[in-house]
Amino acid sequence: MYAPATASQPLPARPPRLLIVDDNRDLAANLADIFEPRGFVVRFTPGAQEGLALALAEGFDLALVDANLLDASGADLLPALRDASPVGEVVLITGHATLDSAVAVVRPGAFQCVARPFKLDELVATLEAALRQATLRCERDHLARQLADSEQRYRDVVESSTVLVVGIDSRGVMRLFNRRAGELTGLTSEEAIGRPALEVLLPAEARERVQKHVQATLAGAPAGEFEAPLLIKDGRTRTVRWHVVAASAERPAARDEIAAYAVGTDVTDRRALERRAAEAEALAHMGTLAAGLAHEVRNPLNAALLQLHLLSRGIARVDTAERDPLLGRARIVEGELKRLERLLSDFLELARPRPMARETVDLAELLEEVTTFQEPAATAAGVTLVRQIGDARAVGDRERLKQVFLNLLVNALEATPLGGVVTVSCHCGVDEPEATVVVADSGRGIPGGTMDRVFEPFFTTKGAGTGLGLSIVRQIVERHGGTIDLQSVEGRGTRVTLKLPTPGHAL
Numbered sequence: 458m459y460a461p462a463t464a465s466q467p468l469p470a471r472p473p474r475l476l477i478v479d480d481n482r483d484l485a486a487n488l489a490d491i492f493e494p495r496g497f498v499v500r501f502t503p504g505a506q507e508g509l510a511l512a513l514a515e516g517f518d519l520a521l522v523d524a525n526l527l528d529a530s531g532a533d534l535l536p537a538l539r540d541a542s543p544v545g546e547v548v549l550i551t552g553h554a555t556l557d558s559a560v561a562v563v564r565p566g567a568f569q570c571v572a573r574p575f576k577l578d579e580l581v582a583t584l585e586a587a588l589r590q591a592t593l594r595c596e597r598d599h600l601a602r603q604l605a606d607s608e609q610r611y612r613d614v615v616e617s618s619t620v621l622v623v624g625i626d627s628r629g630v631m632r633l634f635n636r637r638a639g640e641l642t643g644l645t646s647e648e649a650i651g652r653p654a655l656e657v658l659l660p661a662e663a664r665e666r667v668q669k670h671v672q673a674t675l676a677g678a679p680a681g682e683f684e685a686p687l688l689i690k691d692g693r694t695r696t697v698r699w700h701v702v703a704a705s706a707e708r709p710a711a712r713d714e715i716a717a718y719a720v721g722t723d724v725t726d727r728r729a730l731e732r733r734a735a736e737a738e739a740l741a742h743m744g745t746l747a748a749g750l751a752h753e754v755r756n757p758l759n760a761a762l763l764q765l766h767l768l769s770r771g772i773a774r775v776d777t778a779e780r781d782p783l784l785g786r787a788r789i790v791e792g793e794l795k796r797l798e799r800l801l802s803d804f805l806e807l808a809r810p811r812p813m814a815r816e817t818v819d820l821a822e823l824l825e826e827v828t829t830f831q832e833p834a835a836t837a838a839g840v841t842l843v844r845q846i847g848d849a850r851a852v853g854d855r856e857r858l859k860q861v862f863l864n865l866l867v868n869a870l871e872a873t874p875l876g877g878v879v880t881v882s883c884h885c886g887v888d889e890p891e892a893t894v895v896v897a898d899s900g901r902g903i904p905g906g907t908m909d910r911v912f913e914p915f916f917t918t919k920g921a922g923t924g925l926g927l928s929i930v931r932q933i934v935e936r937h938g939g940t941i942d943l944q945s946v947e948g949r950g951t952r953v954t955l956k957l958p959t960p961g962h963a964l
C-alpha cells in the first residue's frame with residue numbers, strides 16, 4: 458500500500474504488494490519491471506491454488522488474475538482472494554471480450570476486467586486506478602477504525618468519570634446520562650434517557666432558572682457555571698455545580714442529536730464544610746463579646762425573676778377583684794423572662810461550651826425518661842409517640858445528651874400534625890463501635906431550599922423559636938465524637954439519625 462498517513466496515526470508502512478496469477482511469464486516480467494522500481498514487491502505464479510496460498514500467506518494490495526487458469530477459473534478464485542485480503546483489489550484478464558462474461562466476473566468483486574489482447578500501458582493504467590481504489594478503501598477502513606476507537610475511548614472516559622456528564626438534545630430531552638449521574642440520582646440510564654432532562658435532574662423550583670442558563674448557552678453565550686440542587690430518586694437533593702457547553706458551535710444540532718453537554722460536580726459536602734467553617738468563625742468572633750454580655754444580662758434577669766416571684770406572692774395575698782388578672786399578667790411576664798433565660802443559656806452553651814463529662818450513659822434509660830417527659834405534650838397534640846428502645850450505651854455527658862434528645866423530640870412533635878406519629882428508637886449490637894438513636898416523624902418535612910440552613914444558629918421557621926436547637930444538638934453530638942444525619946422529604950416527614958461512640962470505642 459502507498460502508506461497514506463492521516464493526521465492522527467500513520468498507516469503501517471510496508472511495501473505494496475502486486476500478486477500476478479497468470480501463466481504468461483513475459484507479462485509478469487514486464488509488470489515487475491514497471492512496478493518494482495516503484496517500491497512494489499511483485500509475486501508471480503501461474504497456478505490458482507498457489508496464488509491463493511500466496512495471497513493467504515502475504516496478502517496483496519493489487520492482484521492481476523487470469524480468468525482462465527489451468528487449474529481453476531479466475532472468477533471462481535475471486536471470493537477466496539477477497540477474503541484473503543479484504544482491502545486489496547483484483548483485476549481480471551479475460552480471453553473473450555464479451556460483455557456478458559465481463560459483467561459476470563465484475564459482479565463478484567473484481568475491480569475491472571481487461572480483455573486480451575491489451576496494450577501494456579492500458580493494463581498499467583487499469584492497475585494504477587485499482588491501486589488508488591484500494592488505497593482509498595484502506596484509508597477509509599483505517600479512519601472508520603480510528604473513529605470507532607475514539608468513540609469507545611470517549612465513552613470510556615465519560616462512563617468512568619467521577620463527574621456527572623449528561624447530554625440533552627435541542628428539545629431538552631436527555632440523550633446521555635453517565636454512570637456517575639446514575640449513582641448520584643439513583644436512576645438507571647433507562648429511567649433517565651428519553652425524558653425531559655430538567656424534570657429528571659432538578660426540583661421544580663430550580664427548573665426555570667437552569668433552563669435560562671441552558672438556553673443562553675445554546676444561543677451562543679459563553680459557557681457559564683452555576684449551582685443547582687440535584688433531585689435524588691428518594692426525593693432528597695444534593696448540590697451540584699454545573700458547567701454547560703453547546704455540543705457544536707458550528708452548526709445547530711439535529712432533532713435527536715445532543716445539543717448541549719452539562720458536566721456537574723457534587724459540591725454538597727464541600728458547601729456544607731464551607732458553611733460550617735463560616736459559622737464557626739462567626740461564632741468564635743461573637744463568642745467572647747456575646748458570652749460576656751450574656752453573663753451581664755443574666756444577673757439582672759435572675760434578679761427580675763426573683764422580684765417577679767415575690768410580687769406574685771404579694772398579689773396572691775391581697776384580696777381584691779384585681780388579683781387574678783394581675784396574677785395572669787405576672788405569669789405572662791414570667792414566661793417571657795424564662796424564654797429569655799433559655800435563649801441566653803442556649804447561646805452561652807453554643808458560644809462557650811463548658812467541658813463535658815465522659816461517663817457511660819444508658820441511652821435506653823435516658824430515652825425512656827425524655828419520652829415520658831414529652832408524653833403529655835404528644836397526647837395534647839394528638840400525636841402517637843412510638844418507642845422502639847433497645848439496649849444501647851454511649852460514652853458522654855448525660856445532661857447534654859438529654860438536651861439533644863429533648864430538642865429533637867420537641868422539633869419532631871412541633872412538626873407533626875394531629876394524627877401523626879413520632880418514633881423514637883435506639884439500638885446497638887454487641888461490640889459495635891456506635892450506638893444508633895433515631896427520632897423520626899411523619900410531619901411536614903423540611904423544604905429542599907431550607908434543608909441546608911436548619912443547623913445555622915438562629916435559623917428558625919417558628920414564631921417563638923430561637924433557632925438554636927439543632928445548632929446545639931450538632932455541636933454536642935460532634936463533641937461526643939458522634940455524627941448526625943438529617944433526612945427529610947417535604948410533606949412526608951423527617952428522620953434524624955445519631956451515631957454515638959460506645960464504651961470501649963470512644964476516643
Ligand SMILES: Nc1ncnc2c1ncn2[C@@H]1O[C@H](COP(=O)(O)OP(=O)(O)OP(=O)(O)O)[C@@H](O)[C@H]1O
Pocket residue numbers: 864868869872898900901902903911912916917918919921922923924925926927928951
Ligand atoms: N422534625 C422537623 N420537621 C420539620 N422541620 C424541622 C424539624 N426539625 C427542625 N426543623 C426546622 O429547622 C428549624 C431549626 O430548628 P431548631 O431546632 O434549630 O430551631 P427551632 O426549633 O426553630 O427553635 P428552638 O431553638 O426553639 O429549637 C426549625 O425552625 C424548623 O423549620
Ligand SMILES: [Mg+2]
Pocket residue numbers: 864867868922926927
Ligand atoms: Mg428546635
